[in-house]
Amino acid sequence: MDEFELIRRYFVSQPVIRPDVRIPIGDDAAVTRVPPGYELVVTTDVLVAGVHFFADADPGGIGHKSLAVNLSDLAAMGAEPAWFLLDLTLPAADATWLQQFAEGMHGLARQYGVQLIGGDTSRGPLSIAITAMGFAPEGRALTRGGAKVGDRIAVTGTLGDAALALAAVQGATHLASGQKASIMHRLERPMPRVAEGMAMRDYASSAVDISDGLIADLSHILKASGVGARLIRESIPLSETYRAHLVQAGWEPALAGGDDYELCVTVPEASLPNLQEIARRQGFALTVIGEIMSGGGVSVVDAAGQPYHYNAIGHNHFA
């Protein structure tokens, strides 16, 4: 068996078989069906060893995260994920590494019912490129471009835990081992907010997922919508672990840390009560943290209304 046979062994048999896949992995191309009245939503992300993750990181976590970041982009569009392609570049075909990687990826795929329908493998420096596809009702996918002055800005979950966990791994922040464990999964195995994105589709005026930090990703909405934003620092939702380290860590991990994979949405004031009711019913956290203003850029104020000058910007590979 050559090494690419070995690679195929871990990916051809997989936990999800969908009825809308007519020709699955194994032919020259896959053939799938988008339901009538829906549009295809497509996104891709590449993760490179030494840039996006440490080469010696847990392979299961790498498998999980490389799919999770793509599903997070679909979630930000309010799309229901369906299929994905995997392009894997490996220095060598290590059976143990591949098995753990596949388990991490297939485990997340199973949770969201997404089927691997094709891909490619090559020898080279370790990198993982995934293209994820889903659907949204015609004309109703969320975009970055619909925010209006007066809309409320809201986020799912809690922010900054992944950045705090990374700081702990790097030794920049000290966390007790129990506290570290309580947030490490946010860095290593983030859960894309798929159900949340779909639930918010009919209420939010714009959306983005928080991959590069709240300020950086909210700025994408502001640019696309031609508006500005005002955030109230104390309203940003923090985990218990983060709150216990707030004095030491400051607000920057929540404002500018990457890898949270929560959603940031803008919501017209009139739609907010309905959306909050839906969040309550579906059991997800949605916190209003500010408001869309005229002009551009993000200003942050503290609880007393005084300007807060944050001192970090999000991750930008080419900065």
Ligand SMILES: [Mg+2]
């Ligand atoms: Mg995104």
